[in-house]
Amino acid sequence: MKSFPLAAVFGTAAVCLLASPLVLAEDAAPTSLDDIVVTAGRKAQTVDATLAPVSIITRTDIEQYQASSLPDVLRRLPGITLSNSGGVGKTTSVFIRGTHSSHVLVLVDGIKVGSATTGSVAFEDLPLDQVERIEVVRGPRSSLYGSEAIGGVIQIFTRKGGKGFQPEVSVGIGSHNTQQAHANLAGGDGTTWYNLNAGKDETDGINVTANNREPDLDGYKRDSVTLSAGHRFADGTTLEASALHATGENHFDGSFNNESHVTQQVLNTKLQHLLNDKVLLTAQLGQARDDSDNYLNGVPLAAYRTYNTQRNTGTLQADMAVGAKGTATLGLDQQQDKVISDSTYDRTSRDNTGVFANYQTDIGATRLDVSARHDKNEQFGSNNTGNIAVGRDLNNGMRVTAAYGTAFKAPTFNNLYYPFSGDPNLQPETSQSVELGVSGKLAGDKVQWSANAFSNEIDDLISYPPPDYAVSQTDKARIRGLELSATTQVAGWDINANATVQQPENRSGTNTGKTLIYRPKQFANVDVDREMGKFRVGGSVHAESQRYTDDANTESKKLAGYGTLDLRADYRVSKDWTVGAKVGNVLNKDYQTSNGYNQDGVNGLVTVKYAPK
Template identity: 80%
Template sequence: MKLSPLAAQFGTVTFCLLASPLVLAEDATTLDEIIVTADRKARTVDATLAPVSIITRADIEKYQASSIPDVLRHVPGINLSNSGGVGKATSVFIRGTNSSHVLVLIDGVKVGSATTGSVAFEDLPLDQVERIEVVRGPRSSLYGSEAIGGVIQIFTRKGGKGFQPEASLSAGSHNTQKANMNLAGGDATTWYNLNAGTEKTDGIDVTANHQEPDADGYDRDSLSLRAGHRFADDTTLEVSALRAAGENHFDSSFNNETHFTQQTLSGKLQHRVNDNTLLTAQIGQARDDADNYLNGTPLAAFRTYNTQRDTASLQANVDVGSRGAITLGLDQQRDTVESDSAYDRTSRDNTGLFASYQTDMGANRLEVSARHDDNEQFGTHNSGGIAVGRDLRNGMRVTAAYGTAFKAPTFNDLYYPFSGDASLQPEESQNAELGVAGKLAGGKTTWSANAFSNSIDNLISYRPPTYQVSQTDKARIQGLELSTGTQLAGWDIAANVTLQNPENRSGTDAGKTLIYRPKQLASVDIDRALGKFRVGATVRGESQRYTDDANTESAKLSGYGTLDLRADYRLAKDWTIGAKLGNVLDKDYQTNSGYNQDGVNGLVTVKYAPK
């Protein structure tokens, strides 16, 4: 792969970091942290063989991130396509796969639109997020359809012992105003967290051609609740709810305003049968509702797109001997569409059976998983995965993995007027991966490198300018992820570089790069605490990307690099003030063709959190 100058510089820096024992460090995660997404059960990061990243509440506050897409930019292998700034449609790509190849969970409930197949990350409130777990690579063998590129799980905030109130106010560029209140508490057996927030911004003019030369605003109100209780017989009941609703304005001669609602409900019951067996039952519902308007008037047609996803799961985790564990599970899912557009079909069911086995054999580790899905519309589909790892004497680990995955076409893919194709078949993938990771200084410093090759059959895409759906016979994405970080002279430094080649492998566009995929991604975070002060910076760079399948010069978006600065100050024991400057160098760039990105922008936040 030929590197752009920007990516080459980042690559050189990262290679030096990897090569120097003085600055080797970890990929934003400590190895004894617990992660549940990779294997559908609680395991330490060190125990799982999958490439994972964890974004904690402390990370969110350190970065002074203002949205979920904003914080996901720090994760290796992720690039975004945004349609005009805060609150505007944002696609998340993992390792060069489609944005619809990312399976997203909120508190264990599968979310997303049954029509578009993607998740409106821009509408989910970051203030109500406790942590985010990102697993890179296929996970259909555990989760079923969609997990071709990876899995992102978002956990809402959870209370703990004592009463813990928190409040914040923010103001910034484009008349941005935010307020959030969080009430958390509990004791040894009961916990709760209630969060309410509101956000409003005038926004920027989203289109580069100034089709409507005005600012395009966004506002959202949100509410979340998470509560649980542990009974005397080692049974735990937890419920959670998240709702975000608001308005989004943009530029279009057809419709220029959307009223949206994102809602997730969940109930989970866990019972420990004995020291070796844990049973979990969970039910959930996710809604993605949108009503479209033109200049404040409801559209006569193509107005309403409401989708609902009802899920239920039953899972057993069983320890086998001193070093082995088995997971068995059943998933049930029903997707429903309610719209004034004519869909030939508006609902379908899917049943999935899955099993996995993990074992440690001295320095060797083995993970095997398999799943059988029965889709009401597309019949049965089998997927599987295997990963092996070996711990070496010098603190290193080598891993190898292979996994298959699939994705059923969405209702828009099949039936949307003017662009759908009812003959589409499920997408299928085969991913092979090699990894090596190491840690030094007693585990305080780590590094990792992962090489992957993902072959996808029947890849579904929408070809501009007509955006008619099409299905590519074959595509292949090969890449290398490098992650490192350290504490050097009091500075916390984390860096990652992704080099990838997302390539069409068939038809007249064989050998061309898949649209909206840069070949090089790089990110560096630098932070330091100085008494009551904390300062930091993020440098982000992406290479050029194409917006058409033929990779014509006129359809190329240039690469870019941005610099963000941040600082906060502890005014008193319970009070903190923070300020962030985004795109300090005022770079003019686009991540989606024809849509502006914000120039220099700022946000100031005052937070009250009694200790």
């Protein structure tokens, strides 16, 4: 990954100060920001220092791939697959290591987002043009973050300002009358920074359903804006605030409703104080909203129209250097979920309090990482989770790791109270996971590779089995897998490849041994790019094996495996102007990732970007 401007430190909040007392306390050599990760341990540390499998996507990567949506970026990473209901802007589920989409914790600038009713995150509604960086941690992280982090954590950092004035404007046009317009104004000096980003995206879309029951185009529109600002005081205190607001209008096929108006909003305030060269104190307040209003042929529904959820969070955290080689973190999280809906919910709010601790140290060539957390939910009582990881650096530049972790997922308001299908007696889902990994570097770091084997057992899995589709909690699942990834350069070409082989199995009832729905057993990605003067060209291959759409794994209901090829190129007309073009699904592959929903055929997008240097 290439480095991005120094201003991006302020976008990760913890990096802006925490990297100084803790990274230096470990006698680490200076590193680029691409070598710093925040999400794995809830504090800044070098990638080499963390024992968790982590993937990082920078703003440079996003622009190089010419990605047009957040799901388009995430599907390139090891361990991640998607299920999409009909193209751009349609409901998209993200699965990490074969776990359910609700087993993925998602943060925006440290604030937990997602719907308290469905338990899912509207990835399709989060604007990619306002993203500076994405960190993905695979494996359980409930011992640091609490509920939902059974499969992993995805953290999205919005764009921040830096030194000087840095304007940027881009426009794009493409297939299906796609139109994009984005503007970013960033600036600041050595102590103060700001950023304002606004965007508009619109497309006529495709016909989402494969049965052509409504053979029309199903469009999508989104308007978004992000504002952030921060200041670092002379006494070691940093104050920053940010707000992301996105509204969308989505059309789809349906007899009950076929249009929804959605809002995603994330508010964040963070205060940090560097107490001395070994202690950093952090206080953070945030609010995330997920709102949806449903319509039929443009007319508001008389009932089951509004589903608005609000998540208020607060955090106090202390990060400390302990001795010459150790770091410790102590923290307190407070969360309140609220539901506002015209559907009848027996309960519309609940609070959760979590306390957590983490300790990391080096003992010679061995690194130890231990964390524990206690969550007390006013509805479900207490949940205790923990994680321990050990890594050993070998003389040949390789590292071997072993980890064990527990995690849990609290039932959503829909699981508990949704009319005709909820069960108020549900208890949290729980998991136990083990992992073994090995990684290394070759040819003077020109080749980097890793392999991670994992096994995750989930108890009290929540599902909706036929024929009545009432919620059930008798299921167990076991997911075993192997992730392989490598990056290198050959003859001037940058190559990034990964492959995952997994066995996500149901382990209870009549479907014991059957594959969990919508989880392919094999999938792989290859990205190849080369810069040639003012030109840059590249291509991506994404391939997946078949996936089943019902718990019984009925052959007639499975979705076939597929492979897609995307090509891209851009040209720097001058130091300020760049023109880019990409062609997606070049081979016009006909495939589905969700039963009955089409995916786009061959498609194109041309963009023009102005960014004065």
